[in-house]
Amino acid sequence: MANDTKYLLDESRIPTHWYNIQADLPHPLAPPLHPGTGQPIGPADLAPLFPMGAILQEVSTERWIEIPEPVREAYRLYRPSPLYRARRLERALQTPAHIYYKYEGVSPVGSHKVNSALAQVYMNKQEGVKRITTETGAGQWGSALAFACQMFGIELKIYMVKVSYEQKPYRKAMMHVFGADVVPSPSPDTNAGRSVLGEDPHSSGSLGIAISEAVEDAASREDTKYSLGSVLNHVLLHQTVIGQEAQAQMEMAGEMPDVVIGCVGGGSNYAGLAFPFMRARMAGESKTRFVAAEPASCPSLTKGLYTYDFGDTVGLTPLVKMHTLGHAFMPPAIHAGGLRYHGMAPLISQLHADGFIDARAFPQNSVFDAAVQFTRAEGILPAPESAHAIRAAIDEAIEAREAETARTILFNLSGHGFLDLGAYEQYLAGDLEDYEYPADRIEEALKGIPKVAS
Ligand SMILES: *Cc1c(COP(=O)(O)O)cnc(C)c1O
Numbered sequence: 001m002a003n004d005t006k007y008l009l010d011e012s013r014i015p016t017h018w019y020n021i022q023a024d025l026p027h028p029l030a031p032p033l034h035p036g037t038g039q040p041i042g043p044a045d046l047a048p049l050f051p052m053g054a055i056l057q058e059v060s061t062e063r064w065i066e067i068p069e070p071v072r073e074a075y076r077l078y079r080p081s082p083l084y085r086a087r088r089l090e091r092a093l094q095t096p097a098h099i100y101y102k103y104e105g106v107s108p109v110g111s112h113k114v115n116s117a118l119a120q121v122y123m124n125k126q127e128g129v130k131r132i133t134t135e136t137g138a139g140q141w142g143s144a145l146a147f148a149c150q151m152f153g154i155e156l157k158i159y160m161v162k163v164s165y166e167q168k169p170y171r172k173a174m175m176h177v178f179g180a181d182v183v184p185s186p187s188p189d190t191n192a193g194r195s196v197l198g199e200d201p202h203s204s205g206s207l208g209i210a211i212s213e214a215v216e217d218a219a220s221r222e223d224t225k226y227s228l229g230s231v232l233n234h235v236l237l238h239q240t241v242i243g244q245e246a247q248a249q250m251e252m253a254g255e256m257p258d259v260v261i262g263c264v265g266g267g268s269n270y271a272g273l274a275f276p277f278m279r280a281r282m283a284g285e286s287k288t289r290f291v292a293a294e295p296a297s298c299p300s301l302t303k304g305l306y307t308y309d310f311g312d313t314v315g316l317t318p319l320v321k322m323h324t325l326g327h328a329f330m331p332p333a334i335h336a337g338g339l340r341y342h343g344m345a346p347l348i349s350q351l352h353a354d355g356f357i358d359a360r361a362f363p364q365n366s367v368f369d370a371a372v373q374f375t376r377a378e379g380i381l382p383a384p385e386s387a388h389a390i391r392a393a394i395d396e397a398i399e400a401r402e403a404e405t406a407r408t409i410l411f412n413l414s415g416h417g418f419l420d421l422g423a424y425e426q427y428l429a430g431d432l433e434d435y436e437y438p439a440d441r442i443e444e445a446l447k448g449i450p451k452v453a454s
Helices: 052-059 069-075 087-093 114-126 140-152 162-167 169-177 191-199 207-219 233-238 241-253 268-282 346-353 364-378 384-403 421-428 439-447
Strands: 017-019 064-066 083-085 098-103 131-136 155-161 181-185 224-226 259-263 289-295 305-310 319-324 358-362 408-413
Touching: 017 233, 017 241, 017 268, 052 114, 052 233, 069 114, 069 140, 083 241, 087 098, 087 364, 087 384, 098 241, 098 384, 114 140, 114 233, 131 140, 131 207, 140 155, 140 169, 155 162, 155 169, 155 207, 162 169, 162 181, 169 181, 181 207, 191 207, 207 224, 233 268, 233 346, 241 268, 241 408, 259 268, 259 384, 268 289, 268 346, 268 408, 289 346, 289 384, 305 346, 319 346, 358 364, 358 384, 364 384, 364 421, 384 408
Parallel strands: 098 408, 131 155, 131 224, 155 181, 259 289, 259 408, 289 358
Antiparallel strands: 017 064, 083 098, 305 319
């Protein structure tokens, strides 16, 4: 249906469908491979972990996938999210560029992650799942899923990386308010956790370990599934509500972006904004540029290899073709916790490899320079992750000033930073560290990438 439609919104301006970019790719994605056999995996391999609805979306090539009404009803709590023009920032930069940003910080937990959490929990509910497990690092994904599970009445167990559990009590408190069970990982509740604790009772944990615990828990119980907040095709799909709304809002403003910018951790918020605009570019109907912003200390797109690797640190997940720094790579402890991932979504990776997406990497202090400049002009305090997009947008605006040319810039402000104020205090005190590009450690980790014909 509606195959030639540009985007599909209802009368309240909320999308009725998700846009599936797999329908429009110049060539299909490389298939995920079984970690043991090296053969392409099928839906049955994923069925113990994910609801069938999500698995079918993962491989679908339908262009438009209808958003179930109960999900749209929950979206109405905070969607459509606002699109602003950053006029005061433009003035501060004395740039002829027009800067627009889509603000996802208005969601109940303050980031875009709710867009996929609601969709995933609903599909589980439909299929009779009683309980979901997940991992969380800094707590953004955990709190989004806790909110969504509360909306649809599903039990949730969150394995939270122990160092964050101890150092970031407010995200944990938010998950508790939404009724989730949160344990520090490594925990004594799983074999994976017990084995790590056996070797080091004081282990501060890692996202890789937490994933192993959440996956083991879900795989070992009939009533339980696992849920992931980024990277996978179906997660990126759910986020396309952002870009479709932005298309309609830019049209209202009478402008088309020359460049579309977002920060990338696993790639979901950026895909959400960019993919609906990318469609015209792939069809040769627009010259819009696409810029992904990442941390210099975890530069998957700018320095990684495009090859098959594991999604997790331990090496339990299927092998996926993506930009990777090596699954054993441990990024430095930058404040943009949501961008500390060794890999990248396969969809973003392929579009980068095919030349549709450019990537730029920024050190932490230059990112906070941009964040503070933005806050002082626009009044919104961004998440450290989102501030990478602001850095890239400000650089584009300065370039336009120097070239004395008009330029329309659109970026995604993926979340607010009210629970990251400690990082801002450190920055203002001059105590924020700029990590060197960890060349040696990346080289070492790249050696551990499994050998597969790709
Ligand atoms: C998790 C997170 C990110 C990074 O994840 P993506 O999947 O790349 O979007 C970016 N911004 C915020 C606010 C986040 O919470």
